Amino acid sequence: MEKPNRKAMIKSLAISILINGVLPFIIYTLLTTYAHVSDLVALLATGVPSLIDSIVGIIRHRRIDFLAGIVLFGIVVSLIFISLGGSARLYLIRESFLTGAYGVACVVSLFFPKPIGFYTGRYFVAGNDPKRIEGFNAMWQYPQFRTMIRMQTTFWGVGTILEAVLRGYMAFTMPIPQFLAVSPIVNWGIIGAIIVVSIFYMRGWKRKYDGTMGPQEKSEQTA
Known part of the structure; x- marks a missing residue:
């Protein structure tokens, strides 16, 4: 990657x-x-x-x-x-309807065979490249990869729900000019926090699994 x-x-x-x-x-x-x-x-x-x-x-x-x-x-x-x-006031939180819905969808998708994080991750990693898409799909066979995807989906699900709730509260309690000035900071602050948590989690995951497969699979492949 x-x-x-x-x-x-x-x-x-x-x-x-x-x-x-x-x-x-x-x-x-x-x-x-x-x-x-x-x-x-x-x-x-x-x-x-x-x-x-x-x-x-x-x-x-x-x-x-x-x-x-x-x-x-x-x-x-x-x-x-x-x-x-x-x-x-409702127009102010138009984006939060989307982020909140995405967050709820992420949490709900954890109960499905492949969570939303798998598809969004594949988009950002592979784009529209057929070979990269095929390689990303092949990673799903590894349990540790599936765990990583579900953890990332959880981070983004909980984080975006929090963003939607907080901005909704701000929209109905702050003067509109103040909301317009503060809202992007809150939005990027929460998104930035999710990204930081995701990065640190990924670093630990890569150190443990080398970003591709678990220790057991690696030893079997090199034996």
Whole structure:
């Protein structure tokens, strides 16, 4: 498995904070202060940077990326929700409906033969490469690999449920400008914590199993 590029990750995080945190706060403040539009209209406008970023990503890669698909799906769901008479406060936590649903799905999938973590992990490791997908699928035969996938699914399931609950509480207790400023920090703080826990767990797992198979299988193969 290739190691992630730290500079690329930092750059991606900075861009995400700008698009999903800084720009929405500026747009909302300008529209409500100087254009005197309603909170709901201003909040709808804050989704424009994310929409543009997703469209640019689709054009650049000539396909709907996993994350871009989530953003677009969230925007579509939000527009449908608003058209049915949703409130501005509920619109604030539109992403949390998705992350919360993902978290619940992760926890529920632990009771199935292959949890959601297997499929999301395969996407990020193998992409659309048939050989990598085949290699990733073959790893499922090892008990220690299955345990690792279920642990990662648990981390992300519990973490994203916590994120959804916390942001939901903030959305209904904080002033909207304050929520727009703090929400991305909370979101990335929780996601970052999940990533750190996952990385440390993976390091220990790799030291024990060399990232491929358990000690018993390795000894049998080299005997």
